[in-house]
Amino acid sequence: MIPNLFKKEPIPKKIPLEMQKVVKKLKKCKSKEECLKLAYGVMTKRYRGYRFTTYLRLGEIFENDVNKLWARRGFLHCNLMNFLLRVLLVKSGWFKEKDIEQNHCLVWYISLHQYLRVAVGGGKKINVDLWNASYGKKFGQYAHGFS
Numbered sequence: 001m002i003p004n005l006f007k008k009e010p011i012p013k014k015i016p017l018e019m020q021k022v023v024k025k026l027k028k029c030k031s032k033e034e035c036l037k038l039a040y041g042v043m044t045k046r047y048r049g050y051r052f053t054t055y056l057r058l059g060e061i062f063e064n065d066v067n068k069l070w071a072r073r074g075f076l077h078c079n080l081m082n083f084l085l086r087v088l089l090v091k092s093g094w095f096k097e098k099d100i101e102q103n104h105c106l107v108w109y110i111s112l113h114q115y116l117r118v119a120v121g122g123g124k125k126i127n128v129d130l131w132n133a134s135y136g137k138k139f140g141q142y143a144h145g146f147s
Contacts, residue, residue, distance in 0.1 A: 008102060009064045009083050011090045016070045019088070026092035032120040035094040040128060040139055043085050047076045049131035078114045078131035085116065085130060101125075 015023070022042055029035040053075050061077045063069060066087060069080055076084075082102065089095040099119040104112060115129040129137050 008086075008097070011087055011097070012066045015087060015091060016067050019066070019070050019084075019091075022088060023091045026088060026094065029092070029094065032094050032099075033124075033126070035092050036089065036118055036120060036126060036128070037139065039085055039088045039092070040130065040133075042088070043081060043130050044133040046073060047081050047084075047130065048074065048134040049078060049081075050075050050134075076131075078129075081130040082114055082116050082128075085128065089118070103127075 022039075026035050026039055029038060061079060063080060064083070066084070069076065069084055086097075086100050089100060090097060095118070101117040101119075102114055103117050104114055113131070115127060115131075117125045117127050119125050126140050128139070133139075
């Protein structure tokens with residue numbers, strides 16, 4: 001199995017009830033950008049990255065069951081956070097798969113990292129790096145190099 005660090009996992013037809021409740025709130029947003037910010041807030045309150053845990057729990061990078069992932073709290077790998085965010089955004093009805101690009105970079109020039117670039121309309125795209133929010137990256141920024 002190839003980890004979804006490089007491939008886009010398909011958006012599941014069924015999602016957990018608690019996740020459906022979040023989607024219901026996202027549907028009420030007034031714009032794509034508002035929806036993205038709300039989903040970003042939900043995700044960064046629920047999950048975070050830990051540098052060394054990334055390597056200690058490397059086997060978890062292969063998980064793709066939305067029910068198991070949503071049931072977790074705290075640490076998740078970057079690709080898994082991004083998968084859950086994609087599910088929320090697409091299920092909200094505000095976004096299509098083509099609006100959400102998976103991008104890759106190297107953090108510390110040695111650690112492969114995934115972040116998203118989301119089209120919010122009018123040619124505007126916003127970088128989203130959920131994993132690095134706990135390390136000070138703000139909405140619209142992403143980690144790369146030594147930053």
